[in-house]
Amino acid sequence: xxxxxxxxVLLAPVTVTPSKPLTPSHLKGLLWADVMYRATAPLAEVxxxxxxxxYHPTEQTLGFWEFLDRxxxxxxxxxxxETEIGELYVAxxxxxxxxxxxxxxxxADAVERTGFVHPASALVLRLWAGHYERLxxxxxxxxxxxxxxxxxxxxxxxxVAAGLGLDQRRLGxxxxxxxxxxxxxxxQIITAEGRPNYLxxxxxxxxxxxxxxxxxxxxxxxxxxxxxxxxxRVLAQRGPTVRRVPxxxxxxxxxxxxxxxxxxxxHTVDALLRTLxxxxxxxxxxxxxxxxxxxxxxxxxxxxxxxxxxxxxxxRAGQLLERAGxxxxxxAVRRTPSQLTRLLEPHRRDHLHIDxxxxxxxxLKRGRTPSRPLLSEVFL
Amino acid sequence: xxxxxxxxxSVAAGRxxxxxxxxxxxxxxxxxxxxxxxxxxxxxREAAEHGDRTVVVAVVGDFDLPRWVVDTCRFALxxxxxxxxxxxxxxxxxVYLAGRPxxxxxxFTFDHVAEDGSIAWSGPAPEADTESLRRLLKxxxxxxxxAAWAPVTVTVPGAGPxxxxxxxxxxxxxGAGTRQPVAxxxxxxxxxxxxxxxxxxxxxxxxxxxxxGTVRPGDRLTLRSVPRLxxxxxxxxxxxxxxxxxxxxxxxxxxxxxxxxxxxxxxxx
Numbered sequence: 001x002x003x004x005x006x007x008x009v010l011l012a013p014v015t016v017t018p019s020k021p022l023t024p025s026h027l028k029g030l031l032w033a034d035v036m037y038r039a040t041a042p043l044a045e046v047x048x049x050x051x052x053x054x055y056h057p058t059e060q061t062l063g064f065w066e067f068l069d070r071x072x073x074x075x076x077x078x079x080x081x082e083t084e085i086g087e088l089y090v091a092x093x094x095x096x097x098x099x100x101x102x103x104x105x106x107x108a109d110a111v112e113r114t115g116f117v118h119p120a121s122a123l124v125l126r127l128w129a130g131h132y133e134r135l136x137x138x139x140x141x142x143x144x145x146x147x148x149x150x151x152x153x154x155x156x157x158x159x160v161a162a163g164l165g166l167d168q169r170r171l172g173x174x175x176x177x178x179x180x181x182x183x184x185x186x187x188q189i190i191t192a193e194g195r196p197n198y199l200x201x202x203x204x205x206x207x208x209x210x211x212x213x214x215x216x217x218x219x220x221x222x223x224x225x226x227x228x229x230x231x232x233r234v235l236a237q238r239g240p241t242v243r244r245v246p247x248x249x250x251x252x253x254x255x256x257x258x259x260x261x262x263x264x265x266x267h268t269v270d271a272l273l274r275t276l277x278x279x280x281x282x283x284x285x286x287x288x289x290x291x292x293x294x295x296x297x298x299x300x301x302x303x304x305x306x307x308x309x310x311x312x313x314x315x316r317a318g319q320l321l322e323r324a325g326x327x328x329x330x331x332a333v334r335r336t337p338s339q340l341t342r343l344l345e346p347h348r349r350d351h352l353h354i355d356x357x358x359x360x361x362x363x364l365k366r367g368r369t370p371s372r373p374l375l376s377e378v379f380l
Numbered sequence: 381x382x383x384x385x386x387x388x389x390s391v392a393a394g395r396x397x398x399x400x401x402x403x404x405x406x407x408x409x410x411x412x413x414x415x416x417x418x419x420x421x422x423x424x425r426e427a428a429e430h431g432d433r434t435v436v437v438a439v440v441g442d443f444d445l446p447r448w449v450v451d452t453c454r455f456a457l458x459x460x461x462x463x464x465x466x467x468x469x470x471x472x473x474x475v476y477l478a479g480r481p482x483x484x485x486x487x488f489t490f491d492h493v494a495e496d497g498s499i500a501w502s503g504p505a506p507e508a509d510t511e512s513l514r515r516l517l518k519x520x521x522x523x524x525x526x527a528a529w530a531p532v533t534v535t536v537p538g539a540g541p542x543x544x545x546x547x548x549x550x551x552x553x554x555g556a557g558t559r560q561p562v563a564x565x566x567x568x569x570x571x572x573x574x575x576x577x578x579x580x581x582x583x584x585x586x587x588x589x590x591x592x593g594t595v596r597p598g599d600r601l602t603l604r605s606v607p608r609l610x611x612x613x614x615x616x617x618x619x620x621x622x623x624x625x626x627x628x629x630x631x632x633x634x635x636x637x638x639x640x641x642x643x644x645x646x647x648x649x
Contacts, residue, residue, distance in 0.1 A: 163480070163483065166478060166480050168520075168521070172576075174478075176518070178483055180487075181487070183516070185517070192521065
């Protein structure tokens with residue numbers, strides 16, 4: 001099924017910091033990326049790059065770890081739930097004080113040199129891996145050590161050499177990403193004390209990968225749009241076409257809140273799965289959440305999360321599965337590339353990747369019986 | 381001459397009096413409290429003029445003190461007399477932004493660009509003229525404290541852009557004039573003075589000296605570092621005094637330009 005002419009696509013969604021429970025907003029992003037990955041795979045060589053290792057060096061992760069050890073000492077995290085760890089994270093954010101670069105250095109060094117993950121975050125990632133399994137999400141390596149291709153200094157040198165970086169650390173200033181030649185504002189990526197932000201981490205990962213791909217798709221929270229416009233400019237300099245896919249959050253009762261403030265209450269993915277679990281088949285759950293979070297909510301963020309609509313989507317998924325023939329499909333049929341390709345092609349528009357919204361919405365067209373191989377390959 | 385709080389106050393008051401004689405008459409400049417009050421009055425006036433205030437915007441990519449001194453003098457000497465007056469009236473206010481001049485030269489026109497491209501100057505002009513540039517960049521943040529250096533001598537260049545550099549200045553440069561080049565020492569305090577502080581403080585001293593004719597093309601300046609200017613016993617032609625952020629309410633000497641240290645006639649200009 002592979003041929004020399006298959007285009008190469010890199011999917012690079014922004015990761016969720018493993019310090020809190022997954023919320024509907026996170027789940028929406030994960031489902032979009034998953035459908036995009038699985039639907040594009042039959043048409044292109046796709047790499048789904050989702051490395052927690054890459055983003056551990058950010059202040060929000062290292063600072064949290066430092067806070068936990070400083071305030072709780074050597075405790076056993078293994079019995080805690082995601083929500084309990086999330087409450088510790090809210091306490092960390094509420095502390096207000098920011099750990100200094102010196103406080104965080106032991107953790108930063110350990111991440112770089114030994115692949116260290118604090119037990120609290122390791123536990124969160126293990127719990128998430130369980131959700132992924134249940135939801136039929138492809139696991140891009142939640143528990144795997146996946147260091148970025150560039151070290152921090154290598155990344156800065158590369159940017160500066162390309163005329164896209166400004167390093168003023170020698171003067172006691174920060175490092176900036178400089179896309180001002182394109183009319184985009186100067187953006188700090190490393191503080192004067194040497195602390196990288198998530199954009200610096202993303203660049204360490206994506207700069208060396210970029211030349212190997214024909215298309216890079218970045219999926220991100222809509223609020224990060226200015227940063228991703230910068231990233232687009234920088235990565236496009238390396239050759240590939242860069243597609244930005246902003247995904248709106250899911251308001252809870254009309255409000256979009258950051259997980260750093262808590263307030264997820266009964267709306268964690270863990271809680272959702274527990275309440276939904278017994279009332280539907282595993283396949284209806286998988287298809288139903290995709291129908292709701294992709295086709296139902298769409299790319300924007302106007303609609304608040306609604307339990308009853310999620311339940312209705314799961315019921316609809318059950319009907320669709322029944323119509324499609326609720327039998328395990330023949331592997332031979334499933335792997336027929338021409339059939340799948342024919343079904344997927346119309347949903348890629350002018351780019352290489354498949355648009356999850358268009359594809360998922362197409363399942364809901366009146367009177368249409370979805371293809372069982374398509375469901376198995378992409379939605380279950 | 382010995383530095384003392386009274387002397388520092390007289391220098392700071394003198395600058396205010398010379399720069400804004402229109403205001404000075406009504407203000408009490410005989411005490412530190414009076415000076416602070418006067419500064420507050422000025423700050424209020426400036427806030428009211430927002431957008432019209434004359435400023436220079438300098439985009440800093442990199443900073444090397446001797447090179448920067450040379451380019452600052454070159455820039456200041458080339459400012460046309462009329463614009464120099466307005467800038468002086470605004471206390472030679474200069475805004476430093478972090479940026480790479482080479483990234484900006486297609487979108488913005490600068491009045492002077494350092495030969496090595498490290499810094500570019502725009503103005504003096506009403507603040508509003510550089511609004512889009514300021515929106516794109518960030519305030520320069522150079523928090524590293526200056527380190528002592530071995531004395532180094534630079535020659536003040538002639539007004540106007542260096543050969544090969546692009547820059548524009550319309551009008552007759554105020555720095556034009558004749559006298560034999562002289563040599564001076566430029567003392568710069570380093571203790572608790574960051575790169576960003578030095579850009580501000582030494583800049584005021586240099587550009588105002590250029591406007592006064594204390595610094596002219598061909599002059600040789602020997603840059604000397606001292607932790608503080610305290611105890612300096614050489615005669616000074618100009619002294620830069622400002623409030624000391626580490627001793628609230630107190631004044632501090634940041635940089636001083638000596639009287640001519642030798643007869644430089646016969647040296648190549």
